[in-house]
Amino acid sequence: MERRREVMAVLPGLMLAMVLAMLDNMIVGTAMPRIVEELGGLTHLSWVVTAYVLGTTVSTPIWGKIGDLYGRKSIFMASIVIFMVGSVLCGMAGSSMMGGPADGMAELIAFRAVQGLGAGGLMVNAMAIIGDLVPPRERGQYQGIMAGVMSLAMIAGPLVGGFITDHLDWRWAFYVNLPVGAIALVLLAVKLKLPKHRTEARIDWLGAILLSVGITALVLITTWGGNEYDWGSPQILGLAALAVVTLAAFIPVERRAAEPIMPLQLFRNRNFTLISAVGFLLGFAMFGAINFLPLYQQTVQGASATNSGLLLLPMMGAAMVVSLFVGKAITNTGKYKVYPVVGGVVMALGMFLLSMMGVETPSWQTGVFIAVLGLGMGFLMQTTMLIAQNSVEQKDLGVSSSASTFFRSIGGSFGVSLFGAIFNNQLLSGLTEKFGAQTADKMVGGGGRMDAAALGQLPAQVRTGFLETLASAISGIFWWAILFAIVVPVLAAFIKEIPLRGGPAAQEEAKLQAAALD
Numbered sequence: 468m469e470r471r472r473e474v475m476a477v478l479p480g481l482m483l484a485m486v487l488a489m490l491d492n493m494i495v496g497t498a499m500p501r502i503v504e505e506l507g508g509l510t511h512l513s514w515v516v517t518a519y520v521l522g523t524t525v526s527t528p529i530w531g532k533i534g535d536l537y538g539r540k541s542i543f544m545a546s547i548v549i550f551m552v553g554s555v556l557c558g559m560a561g562s563s564m565m566g567g568p569a570d571g572m573a574e575l576i577a578f579r580a581v582q583g584l585g586a587g588g589l590m591v592n593a594m595a596i597i598g599d600l601v602p603p604r605e606r607g608q609y610q611g612i613m614a615g616v617m618s619l620a621m622i623a624g625p626l627v628g629g630f631i632t633d634h635l636d637w638r639w640a641f642y643v644n645l646p647v648g649a650i651a652l653v654l655l656a657v658k659l660k661l662p663k664h665r666t667e668a669r670i671d672w673l674g675a676i677l678l679s680v681g682i683t684a685l686v687l688i689t690t691w692g693g694n695e696y697d698w699g700s701p702q703i704l705g706l707a708a709l710a711v712v713t714l715a716a717f718i719p720v721e722r723r724a725a726e727p728i729m730p731l732q733l734f735r736n737r738n739f740t741l742i743s744a745v746g747f748l749l750g751f752a753m754f755g756a757i758n759f760l761p762l763y764q765q766t767v768q769g770a771s772a773t774n775s776g777l778l779l780l781p782m783m784g785a786a787m788v789v790s791l792f793v794g795k796a797i798t799n800t801g802k803y804k805v806y807p808v809v810g811g812v813v814m815a816l817g818m819f820l821l822s823m824m825g826v827e828t829p830s831w832q833t834g835v836f837i838a839v840l841g842l843g844m845g846f847l848m849q850t851t852m853l854i855a856q857n858s859v860e861q862k863d864l865g866v867s868s869s870a871s872t873f874f875r876s877i878g879g880s881f882g883v884s885l886f887g888a889i890f891n892n893q894l895l896s897g898l899t900e901k902f903g904a905q906t907a908d909k910m911v912g913g914g915g916r917m918d919a920a921a922l923g924q925l926p927a928q929v930r931t932g933f934l935e936t937l938a939s940a941i942s943g944i945f946w947w948a949i950l951f952a953i954v955v956p957v958l959a960a961f962i963k964e965i966p967l968r969g970g971p972a973a974q975e976e977a978k979l980q981a982a983a984l985d
Contacts, residue, residue: 477600480654481593484547486620487647488586490627491554492519496758497628498640500765502575505561505637516758516883518576521686522583524876525679528728530588531595531869532670536726539592539599539865540659544652546588551648553582558641582641587876595868596659598856619787671724674717678728681713682877689884729873730866738858738965739867741958743874745807746851748951748958749814750878753844756818756948757782758883759890760837763941767934768830781834782841789845797967803850804964810846811955817843818952822945826931826938847955851875857967882951886944893943897936902929 495502499515534542556578561571631639684706696702721727734740764770764778797803817840824833855871856864898907910933925933 477596477655477659480651480658481596482616483647483651483654484543484589485593486616487547487550487644487651488523488589489620490624490647491582491586491641491644492624494624494628494631494640494643495519497624497761498632498637500762501632501637502640505571514576514887515572515579517686517880517887518579519583519586520754520876520880520883521683522580523587524583524873524880525682526584526587527591527873527876528678528869529670529675531591531865531872532726532728534588534592534595535865536670539596540655543588543592543596543659544655546585546592547648547652547655548585550582550585550589551645553578553585554641554644554648557582558638587872591865591869591872594852594856594872595865598864598868669726671721671726671728674720674724674728677713677717677720681710681717682880684710684713686880686884689881689888692888729870733859733867733870736858738962739855739870741962742807742851742854742858743870745811745847745955745958746855746871746875747878748955749847749851750875750880751882752814752818752878752948752951752955753840754879754882756821756882756886756944757840758886759941759944763824763938764830764833767826767938767941768828768833770830778830778834779837781838782844785838785841786845786848789842790849793846793850797850797853801967802964803854803967804959804962806846806850807854807959807962808956810843810850811952811957811959812843813846814840814843814955815949815952817841818945818948822942822949824938824942824945826934843952853967854962857965882948886947889947890940890944893940894936897939898933901932901936 495515502515530542530546557575560575560578627643628640631637631643688703688706688710691706692698692703718731721729721731734743760779770778793806797806817836820836820839821833824836852868852871855867859867895907898910901907902910
């Protein structure tokens, strides 16, 4: 009971911090068509997301290791402050205070990267703190609470984003983070009690730099390759060489480091390696693909920003219900292997259904397809972190949490970048085929703004051709996502079900091991 009271006292602050990152993604995703309309450049849409995800990805291992070495409370609160500063800067992008709208999109991309640097510490440290306070076997009962709050945030995000887009300035999509972050900071300062760490160990800065440079080079390859530059261009080949050199150098550096950013010995654990790969594919397929749903709903189906947020409710609701069920089931039975397998199959089915969308697809049918995807997400989201944490010793909890978050984030970064490049290529090539290169570039390139008002001014035949091409490009993204989603259940099938720490079987096994040592 004492531990439960302790956890429940700090849980609101932890949840608010996690809600910050999730609310931001959903709010900004819903508001993106309006942001692009004002700042210009439909082809820059994926970069606004890529910058945020990239900042999150490269900072996650660093946040996790710093938290392990110096204590999570102060590090966690610092990440919230950085996230809030980034939010303010994003809200100011393109304003007269920052030089005007001409530089607005470039500023927004840069400030989203700053925001992402703070977000990298939110999820990983929140999950690691929960891992410190609660053993895996008991974590299911809190997993349900966490899943419910996170799903509520995912539901509220599109609604808040839609309301802001329709009734307020889009800049409030970023400013809304400030009161939430402030409340989280106060709650954590008062309620969270964790031991302070003192260590002489140094952060593996060389490893962090090499990893960050290598990952950034890979994301730029997927973003620019075949879009900004030809795949065989000096720019892409140079980035490929940079990625190979830095990541190759990263391995020996990590082997020699006293406190490596990414301890390579963790990958000798089969479960950890498999669930890391599952997390990567989950982020790749899910975040890379659903990024385009608001664009489809608002542009092709003609929904308002608020209504497009409401249309995402089936996905969030399904994910919430399934997460609650899975959390309770894991607590009661201690079994978890089946859930990522089932989740991968259902997620792939959802991607297949979404790939069938076209100009004539009704909103209710899209809602059914999205709900199926949400079911798959519900089986996977919390389970991957639980398996990763249970696969390592307690002393490696922070590293395992950051690694799990890292691989999901890097998967999302690659997915958004690659799918964004595919989307741009398919859209531009389709419009060029229909209307010619000059008209196609005017529609979506060179700062073009193809908003609802501009669409309404087009001749009916041209408008229909544009919407057909856009819908085809978006549905094509989900076809690509299927290829990655179907690998998830295959990998999950090879996970070995190790008893969760804190459960009867695990306690008995620990007693036997202790007796054998005596």
